[in-house]
Amino acid sequence: MISEITGIRRIRMLYLQLLYRCNFECLHCFHGKRLQHADAFTTDEAVNLLTLMRDEYDTEAVTLLGGEPFVYRDLAQVVRYAKRDLGMQVEICTNGYRIERRLTEIAPDLDLLRVSLEGIGTTNDTIRKFGSYRSALSALEIAQQLGVRAGATMTVTSRNIDEVLPLARTLQHYGVEQLKLHCLRPVGNAADHPELLVNDATAYTRLRERLASAELDIEVILDEDLSELGAPDACLPSGGPVEIERIEADPRGALTMSCKAVGKDSHAFWYDKLTDHIAHRPSATDELTLAVPDVVYGRV
Structure with missing residues (x-):
């Protein structure tokens, strides 16, 4: 249907959001009140969608997320199926909170563990959850011992923009290969915390200058909206045989192609779990009608 x-x-x-449920309520989470919703993929539904994407769209990789994917009961089964049966690259994006036992269980089939952090120590814990900083570093340490490649993500806010570089240096010590920086968008919980927005865009220029001169071993990639001029437009493609990098499925089955549309109910496509097919459900505010541009990432 998409084609x-x-x-x-x-x-x-x-990007497969297995469930909304999470053991955190981060101040900037785009899910907002949906964190309390019970929507989730069953194991069969997740397997069916993965198979459909591989067969119909030649999808070669999956990122499992939530909510918090490590609270998903059947995580190991989904990971094993994606890796062993479909031959996909498997990544998990997690808060890293007390995941050591389950991480050890799935390590043989995991290609990348990506842990979300929002700064150093109390800066992170204030935005995410008390004790989450130390727990995330512990998860990265376990990953290093298990031989699992690790990455990290950070959403740049007014509270943590000065800690991007210190965090990058800390992550290097835990074998983290890449730090991915996101621009905060005022949806979900972030809409209730406008104080987190970076209102002075020149702060992004200073951040880029510090990163460029830091001679880091870790790779830093960042949302190009983290700049004074904002990102160049990269509208979703239409017409002709083309390829896109990603599509995101939320726990209800809504499919979103632009990261900038995630969390806004701007989806034009829907994975129908009962019939195992993708339906087109256009609206006046969907991402295709509005030509919502996707996020553009660059390297420091």
């Missing part, structure tokens, strides 16, 4: 409407023939990665 018939848009011309997209290949989608490299599926």
